[in-house]
Amino acid sequence: MSIKIALAGNPNCGKTTLFNALTGSNQYVGNWPGVTVEKKEGKLKSNKDVVIMDLPGIYSLSPYTLEEVVARNYLITERPDAILNIIDGTNLERNLYLTTQLTELGIPVVIAINMLDVLEKKGDVINTQELSKKTGCPVYEISALKGKGIQEAADAVVKFAKENKKFEVAHVFAKNVEDILENIAAKLPKDIPEEQKRFYAIKLFERDSKILETREDFPDIESIIADAENEFDDDSESIITNERYTYISSIIKGCYKKKSKEKLSTSDKIDRIVTNRWLALPIFAIIMIIVYYVSVTSVGTLVTDFTNDQLFGEDGWYLFGIGRSDYEAANDKFVEENIFNHKTEIEAELQKAVDEHVKGSEEILAAVQDEDFGAFEEAMESYSAALEEAGISIDDYYNDDIMENAPDKADYGVYIPGITTLVSNGLEAINCVDWLSALIVNGIVGGVGAVLGFVPQMLVLFIFLAFLEYCGYMARIAFIMDRIFRKFGLSGKSFIPILIGTGCGVPGIMASRTIENDRDRKMTIMTTTFIPCGAKLPIIAMIATALFDGAWWVAPSAYFLGIAAIIISGIILKKTKMFAGDPAPFVMELPAYHLPTVGSILRSMWERGWSFIKRAGTIILLASIIIWAGSSFGMVDGSFGFSTEMELNDSVLGMIGNAICWIFAPLGFGEATATIATIMGLVAKEEVVGVFGVLDFEGLGALAGYAFLAFNLLCAPCFAAIGAIKREMNSAKWTWFAIGYQCTFAYATALVIYQLGMLFSGHFDVFTIIGSIVAFAIIAFVIYLLVRPYKESTKFTQKVKINA
Structure with missing residues (x-):
């Protein structure tokens, strides 16, 4: 029979770090029976017969939160063979409160004092022998972060469990x-x-x-x-x-x-700055701007551009860059001699197309004027059919015969074709039928590749978030936001799910269970997904790159738009009868600052990133196939059929998109592709990018693009998150109310952005004037909801007991 060891401790005591170190990859995550609290279980690396249960982080065994109820029920009903109690050595008194309760269960307890490295740095000393004598428990000093002493503690608790001795309580009261x-x-x-x-x-x-x-x-x-x-x-x-x-x-x-009782610790000195009443928010804003700038605009973009254009794209790449400069020189010479020496004639033809409002003509003309041959080729590939249909041709200067003499990348250095090219050439070599080839190249590689292309940016973001979490700063953010949220009827507890939601909305929603007040919990569930999760990052990056030339401010503004939506929603909802009442008290322990290990950061990054990649291999793959099929089947020569070159408007998908795109016309993106992308985003937010990977990217303007971004960030989340909302709400009515509120708020926000943006940029047509009137009415209504008296709060009282 296996030995069951329960891992118990306060939040932020290093319990999860220890659990990961002891179990490695021998762990799995599920839910406790009957509740949605996460259940982590793993086998000890050094002994596969030992099962370790990672209990939720709790302060006591009193039933104030669902975590405490779940942990206590497990200890009482399951009766593990022993308990490994993790104690934060920098806050011994607070942590021993839980220890006194654990020892009363009659289960053998081994104490592991964590943060050994921090204690040594401070010069503090814990007499483990005396502590063991007083508590009646074996005591070991460990550093879960650095792996010191953890095997000794694990061996001790296993040995203690095998002895199967009755455990007697050592402490007594008056x-x-x-x-x-x-x-x-x-x-x-x-x-x-x-x-x-x-x-x-x-x-x-x-x-x-x-x-x-x-x-x-x-x-x-x-x-x-x-x-x-x-x-x-x-x-x-x-x-x-x-x-x-x-x-x-x-x-x-x-x-x-303690070595000294007078000197402030390093953590206290840092906290005097980062939690300062006036400096805290600006520092937080600067940190998040840097995080998103590096993730989306600089470092992350460099790798994403390589992934999109070279790895999954048709460009390919040169191994170690060998031969790239020679090819680029030869290509520049070819373009100058064969294409742009006819720049005047090409511009004249394209200007006719611009005057006739031919789709894509402005984009092609801009590429010619900038002498950007790459952009010119890409634009011609997308819009040459529109030029031909309008009777405008530049074939004399750009045709297949001319392009046959273009330099071949394979003739220079060590050239490796992109995945799209390799797959396409391979299918052509085996004479694959057209429809299957189009499905694989355009549907699967194009759709899934477009999503996976943004994985590097996500991984960089996850590294930053993991560092901020493990070093202790994220706990301070919850403390800082508590001061703000409390003024708007929420507590800092509501910000914890929001922080978790930056990785994925599903665990963010599930984290709302830590909020005791049912009204606050429901409101937190409804607003948590306003924060940009990892799946929304590709949408942000796509809009920032395609429409704003990679501007640094786009990604941070999306993050703070989510924060603003949460705060505004909190004020509005808290003043209704459904959510009125005083916010729940928020008590949390601020862990000492410390540098996390590279391993813990990389593990956290990989767990979040791998979850995204798995979605790309399942639900996003299926969605990409559906999109391709919907865009490739439709009306061909008056009858229903298949075509690899079908116009979107003639396809099944285009017909659906055109039928409902009027809904989004006031938001600036009332076209088929953007509409389809928005609808598919309900399946998986990553699929918004996947749609544009399968279908052509429509010529959205910057303003309409930002409105599109705002709507897709704030509207109802993906199906998985909606399912989490349903489980946490435990009510279909509340779930539909949450979805309705999110979509309404998103629509109103996007409408205000687009219509007022059009007005202030000098557009005064009748539609803009009407739209602006509606936008001002929305703003006035929201202001009224924000400033109206908070009458309902006096009707509800809440008695909350807090452990000292």
């Missing part, structure tokens, strides 16, 4: 309290094991409702509790809390010596 507990224990049902009676006696004394619900034969001890409360002039729960801290204080005096 004599009069102990007498009360012994009296209650004597009245407990006979089938409760002796080693568990103290735990049940304390919980009954505290009037723990969750414990009382587990059995009907618990004794009535209300008279005992009432007498004790009169004697101590305090409520029963506070009596036990005070006794615990009295005991903890007594043992710390002989176990813990």
